[in-house]
Amino acid sequence: MTKTDLNQLTWFQAVAEERSFTKAAAKLGVSQSTLSHAIKQLEERMGIRLLARTTRNVATTVAGQRLLQTIAPRIGEIEDEIAALTAFREKPSGSIRLTLSDHALESVVWPKLKPVLIVYPDISVELILDSSFRNIVTEGFDAGVRLGESVEKDMIAVRIGPDWRLVAVASPAYLDAHSVPRHPQDLVRHVCINMRHETAGAIYAWEFEKDGQALRVRVNGQLTFNNSYAMIDAAVNGYGIAYVPENIVESHIASGLLVQVLNEWSPLFDGYFLYYPSRRQNLPAFKVIVDALRAQA
Incomplete structure (x- = not known):
């Protein structure tokens, strides 16, 4: 089989996670037609259908879901290693993506982030507000914020607020x-x-x-x-x-x-905790955010 284009895998991941060619194209900064053509080429090269398309949404097939579960953590590891190279810069830089509730943002996270972002202008933070429990690994988040009783046991958890x-x-x-x-x-x-x-x-x-x-x-x-x-x-x-x-x-x-x-x-x-997989903790920009949010003893 012809060698797979890594860009196509990355683009497939975006479509699968967003469940929309329109949203994925906007996220990637490419045209919808270019994205659709790339996914079609990937499916033809693999000889299997990865996405089920309707007029309203896009969903992964069984094969597509298996591919997503295979590539998402590996692409994440590559992105983390590239981001870790910022340690060679004078100041940490990079993008951090968090999922949290509006109450967590207003009462704990935003008051602590404001002064830190001024000191580190090369760190970008994307805050996705919702009250649902998101899978931060498969959905491309660096970390999430939840009440302590709701944090998964396989995650590193850092208390960031009082009970x-x-x-x-x-x-x-x-x-x-x-x-x-x-x-x-x-x-x-x-x-x-x-x-x-x-x-x-x-x-x-x-x-x-x-x-x-x-x-x-x-x-x-x-x-x-x-x-x-x-x-x-x-x-x-x-x-x-x-x-x-x-x-x-x-x-x-x-x-x-x-x-x-x-x-x-x-x-x-239980108060709010920041939770994340262990592989995130060595990223310089991420460490800045964790240290900023960490509750003082």
């Missing part, structure tokens, strides 16, 4: 009209603002704990979000009780826009 709580809050007007809940079970008779987890697709059951007694309460209401900041805005405007991170709602409580309820039932959750 924190979810707190139940509502507007004064809502509580005047509906009364104040005294026990988590009272919430089933209230209008609540729900959170949907993107990964599982399920509505989050609110978790409470007091004196060793743990409770999970499934609440109902008119609104469901996958974003804590939108939940806070809805609560301020009287749409119900929200269960949101304490550190991003403190100012609303202090100003009187929101009232905290069931305070003694709000447990602590």
Whole structure:
């Protein structure tokens, strides 16, 4: 068989991960027609179909998925070794790609990154915000940020933030009209603002704990979000009780826009951790980011 063009493998990986020729072409900086022709040549050379194309999306075939799983970590290793050569420069440089939630970004990551990026102008950081659990290896991320309890055991995990709580809050007007809940079970008779987890697709059951007694309460209401900041805005405007991170709602409580309820039932959750495969840790630019985010003892 004719020797495979490595560019074609890299381009195939981009299409397979993006599930779109349009998005992959934009990411690679090539035309869609050029990309489509290259993938077609790769399939003809291998004598097997790698991608199943429809009018709306692109998916890997069984053979294509096997090829992706084979080449993705190897291409990643090559890119890491090339990036490691920046150690010979005066200052670290390169691109770092992270997946994290909006709450992790606002409360922990961005405040720590801002001063570091000024000192290291040759380091570029791409921050992909979502609340789903991404496979950082196969999806081309250098690292991810999750709560400690959610980090995979085969990853290196670095604590970057303190433990924190979810707190139940509502507007004064809502509580005047509906009364104040005294026990988590009272919430089933209230209008609540729900959170949907993107990964599982399920509505989050609110978790409470007091004196060793743990409770999970499934609440109902008119609104469901996958974003804590939108939940806070809805609560301020009287749409119900929200269960949101304490550190991003403190100012609303202090100003009187929101009232905290069931305070003694709000447990602590593991704080945020940066997690990544071991092969990333020797990259100079990546080390700068890890050291910047690492929680101080």
